Amino acid sequence: MTRPIRLAISGASGRMGRALLDLAREDGRFELVAAIVSPHSAWLGKSAYGDVSAWKFTDWRGAEDIDVVIDFSGLDGLMLALDHCEGSGAALVTGTTGLSAELEQRLARAAERIPVLRAANFSLGVAVLTRLLRDAAAALPGWDLDIVEAHHHRKEDAPSGTALAMGRAAADARGATLEDLAVYTREGRPGARKAGTIGFAVVRGGDIVGEHQALLMGQGERIELGHRATDRSIFARGAIEAAAWIAGRAPGTWTIEDVIVP
Ligand SMILES: NC(=O)C1=CN([C@@H]2O[C@H](COP(=O)(O)OP(=O)(O)OC[C@H]3O[C@@H](n4cnc5c(N)ncnc54)[C@H](OP(=O)(O)O)[C@@H]3O)[C@@H](O)[C@H]2O)C=CC1
Numbered sequence: 001m002t003r004p005i006r007l008a009i010s011g012a013s014g015r016m017g018r019a020l021l022d023l024a025r026e027d028g029r030f031e032l033v034a035a036i037v038s039p040h041s042a043w044l045g046k047s048a049y050g051d052v053s054a055w056k057f058t059d060w061r062g063a064e065d066i067d068v069v070i071d072f073s074g075l076d077g078l079m080l081a082l083d084h085c086e087g088s089g090a091a092l093v094t095g096t097t098g099l100s101a102e103l104e105q106r107l108a109r110a111a112e113r114i115p116v117l118r119a120a121n122f123s124l125g126v127a128v129l130t131r132l133l134r135d136a137a138a139a140l141p142g143w144d145l146d147i148v149e150a151h152h153h154r155k156e157d158a159p160s161g162t163a164l165a166m167g168r169a170a171a172d173a174r175g176a177t178l179e180d181l182a183v184y185t186r187e188g189r190p191g192a193r194k195a196g197t198i199g200f201a202v203v204r205g206g207d208i209v210g211e212h213q214a215l216l217m218g219q220g221e222r223i224e225l226g227h228r229a230t231d232r233s234i235f236a237r238g239a240i241e242a243a244a245w246i247a248g249r250a251p252g253t254w255t256i257e258d259v260i261v262p
Pocket residue numbers: 010011012013014015016017036037038039040041042043072073074076077078080094095096097098119120121122123157161232235
C-alpha cells in the first residue's frame with residue numbers, strides 16, 4: 001500500500017489495547033482511525049491519550065474505510081469486530097483467546113471472504129518454542145508431556161490459548177488430535193497416567209504477564225521447554241507486524257508463522 005494502513009483497535013481500553021495504541025500511534029505505516037470499546041464501556045467518549053489529545057474511545061458507529069482491525073477484546077468484542085470486517089471487507093488480526101466453538105466456526109467462514117490472522121500468542125519466542133515442542137514431541141513419542149502455564153489474576157480463560165496451541169502442535173506431531181489426548185483436571189484418585197495423554201496445569205496470580213512450560217518426561221531424564229513474557233508489548237509488536245503484513249492480502253486464514261518465524 002502506498003498510503004498509511006487505516007487501522008482500528010478493538011478492545012482499545014484494555015491491557016493489550018493500550019499497548020497497541022502506544023505502538024500504533026508512533027508507527028508511520030499506520031493511520032490510527034478508531035480505538036474501539038464496548039457499547040457500554042466506561043471509556044466511551046473519553047480521551048484515549050489522556051488530556052493531551054482530543055482523540056476519543058468510540059464504538060463501531062461511524063468507523064469507516066478501515067483496512068485492518070486488530071482485536072484483543074473478548075468474545076463479544078470479537079463478534080462485533082467480525083461483523084464490521086465482514087460488512088466492510090477489512091482484514092482482521094485477532095489475539096482474543098478462549099473462543100467458543102461457534103466463534104471458531106464463524107471465523108473460519110469469514111476467512112472465505114476476508115483475510116483473517118489468528119494467533120493465541122503473538123510473541124516471536126513462543127512461535128519458536130512451539131516449533132521446538134513439535135520437534136521434541138515427534139522425536140520422543142513415548143515420553144509423557146504436561147504443559148504448565150501461569151498468568152495474572154484477571155485472566156478469564158483457562159488453559160491459556162497458548163497452552164492449548166502448544167498442546168495441539170504436540171498432538172499433531174504425534175499423529176493425533178488434542179481432543180483425543182488432553183487431560184485438563186486431576187484430582188481425587190485419577191489413577192496412573194494413561195500413555196500418550198497431554199496434561200495441563202494452570203496458575204493464576206498477581207501480575208504475571210504469561211509463562212508457558214512444556215515438560216517432556218522420560219525414564220531417568222526430562223526436557224523442559226519454556227517461555228516467560230515479562231512485558232506485554234511483545235504481543236503488541238507481533239500484532240502490529242501482523243497488521244502490516246495482512247493489509248491487502250487475499251482472503252484466507254493466516255497464522256503468526258506466516259509473518260514472524262524465519
Ligand atoms: N494472542 C496474544 O498474543 C495475546 C492474547 N491476549 C488475549 O487478548 C484478550 C484481551 O486481553 P487483555 O487485554 O488482557 O484483556 P482486558 O480485559 O484488559 O481488555 C479487553 C478490553 O476489551 C474491551 N471490550 C469488552 N467488550 C468489548 C466490545 N464489545 N467491543 C470492544 N471492546 C470490548 C474491554 O473494555 P471496555 O469495557 O472498556 O470496552 C476491555 O478493556 C484476551 O482474550 C487475552 O487472552 C492477551 C495477550 C496476548
